[in-house]
Amino acid sequence: MIKLDQVSKSYNQDIPILKNISFSIQEGEMVFVTGHSGAGKTSLLKLIGVVEKPTSGAIFIKGQNITNINSDALPFLRRNFGLIFQDLKLLMDRDVFDNVALPLFISGFPRAQIPRRVRAALDKVGLLRKERSLPITLSGGEQQRLSIARAIINRPAILLADEPTANLDDAYEADILEILKDFNRVGVTVIIATHNIKMVKNMQLQNISLKNGELLK
Amino acid sequence: MNLIFGHLDAATFAIRRIFKQPVHGVFNIAVFSLAITLPLTFYVFIEHISKYSGSLTASPQISIFLEKNIQQKRIAQIAKLLEKSPQISKYSFISKTEALAELEAQDDISELLSEMESNPLPDAFVVTPSSTDPQIISHIYEETKNLPGVESVRIDSEWISKLNIILKLSGIIVSIISILLAASVVTITFNTIRLQILTQQEEIEFSKLIGATNSFIRRPFLYFGAIQGFLGSQGAILLTTIFILLLNKGFQKLANFYDSELSLNTLDADQLILVVLLPVVLGWIGAWLSTTRHLKKLEYQ
Incomplete structure (x- = not known):
């Protein structure tokens, strides 16, 4: 499903963020990417999510080398991913419903079916009653769940979550992880970047561990 | 859709x-x-x-002044050419005698003319072009100025140009x-x-x-x-x-x-x-x- 072959990334040529990373993730797996702050977790997720291009090496998604993808095909490739950003990237001037509906408008989803699909996603994350609320009025946990609903609305093949439980208390953390596990159970490949080692140990899932941009295991 | x-x-x-x-x-x-x-x-x-x-109704006019000793036969030939030209709507011939008579009718210069031994004025055609288009006026000017028997040509309405x-x-x-x-x-x-x-x-x-x-x-x-x-x-x-x-x-x-x-x-x-x-x-x-x-x-x- 996802294969990285000797992938490196540097923004400044002298300081590599990721060095010769190689690993594979099978379809339907749930994987953690761990490491301390600055280890390269977010950069790795950006490379897999076709947000940024590797400086060297190759990344294969469903057998396709995405590193040299042409600009016309890029938006359609990106629609295979559901992205949960560390900073959430919620649109504060749009209500909950419109935030979740945006990916459907972008992908040209049939208009008549959008409300039903959005409400189903909001129901899944427990925000159905707040569909007309603005994100600013939601709690941290609710905002996190809103970003999950938006990430999964297009039923992506791969869900990339960057620190999805950061700044949340234990109850919210378990809640969010349970939602992500639910998607994994229906076949979505889930990759979660976290610095929360305790959570990884509890889950007993495959762990890609990074240290100073290098793969530990 | x-x-x-x-x-x-x-x-x-x-x-x-x-x-x-x-x-x-x-x-x-x-x-x-x-x-x-x-x-x-x-x-x-x-x-x-x-x-x-x-x-504009004030159409430009072109004056064609003829050589002093031009023969009547040549004047008739020039008149024929002007008659045939599609770019000319009308023309008139003013003989040197008529021109002199017109000038003499003006009080301020009649005295001066009476002192002259001979008529200094040339025979002339006054031509009205079919259009005020500067190109047509210029074309008539070029066509007539080199005609045998023509001394000079003057366009009266340069302001139009x-x-x-x-x-x-x-x-x-x-x-x-x-x-x-x-x-x-x-x-x-x-x-x-x-x-x-x-x-x-x-x-x-x-x-x-x-x-x-x-x-x-x-x-x-x-x-x-x-x-x-x-x-x-x-x-x-x-x-x-x-x-x-x-x-x-x-x-x-x-x-x-x-x-x-x-x-x-x-x-x-x-x-x-x-x-x-x-x-x-x-x-x-x-x-x-x-x-x-x-x-x-x-x-x-």
Whole structure:
């Protein structure tokens, strides 16, 4: 499903963020990417999510080398991913419903079916009653769940979550992880970047561990 | 179907944007209107003066002075040539005796002429061209000046040529002003859209990351530029019509002195279509340039 072959990334040529990373993730797996702050977790997720291009090496998604993808095909490739950003990237001037509906408008989803699909996603994350609320009025946990609903609305093949439980208390953390596990159970490949080692140990899932941009295991 | 909805959404979004900041929107549209009004009013003025000069009743005349000792046979041959020319509407022959008699009739120089031993005046033809077109006048001049028996040719109404040159020059000035103001409309739109993009930067970046195509992102901004151009054109039409009506009041007073009619016409159908379409296209171009520049920064790299 996802294969990285000797992938490196540097923004400044002298300081590599990721060095010769190689690993594979099978379809339907749930994987953690761990490491301390600055280890390269977010950069790795950006490379897999076709947000940024590797400086060297190759990344294969469903057998396709995405590193040299042409600009016309890029938006359609990106629609295979559901992205949960560390900073959430919620649109504060749009209500909950419109935030979740945006990916459907972008992908040209049939208009008549959008409300039903959005409400189903909001129901899944427990925000159905707040569909007309603005994100600013939601709690941290609710905002996190809103970003999950938006990430999964297009039923992506791969869900990339960057620190999805950061700044949340234990109850919210378990809640969010349970939602992500639910998607994994229906076949979505889930990759979660976290610095929360305790959570990884509890889950007993495959762990890609990074240290100073290098793969530990 | 989705594409149609996409365009409807983009247009609705653009209209909402304009009304979201009404003061800003009105000022932008006013700048558009003024930028279009100036060359448009000038153009209407020049076009009308051009037509008016073409219909002037004071037709230019060309005097063909003949050699002093020209024979009657040669005069008849020249008369025949003038008769045949399609560029000449009428001509008359004024013999040197008739010319002298006319001059002698004027009190102020009759004394001077009586002291001369012989008639100093030549025989002459006075020719009226079929048109005031400077090219036709010039052609008659060139054709007649080298005829055997012709001493010299003089065009009496050089002012018509000068007026035509001024009108042509004014036309060039209108073109230059139009190009500059078209560029300014594109620049204004470019900058307005750039500011719009800055306020929606996060949304644009996020949309790109989740698979929005450039055309999806660009579309509402293109409509925004085009709608601004359209509203600007409406303002320009209104302003130009007001200016024309005001100018006509002044012209009418001037025309009364010459017992003639002089008034500018309001815009005709062709001009209206152009005035509406051009700002829409220019607004669209400005928006396209602005969004394309921004989207280049968000390329996969």
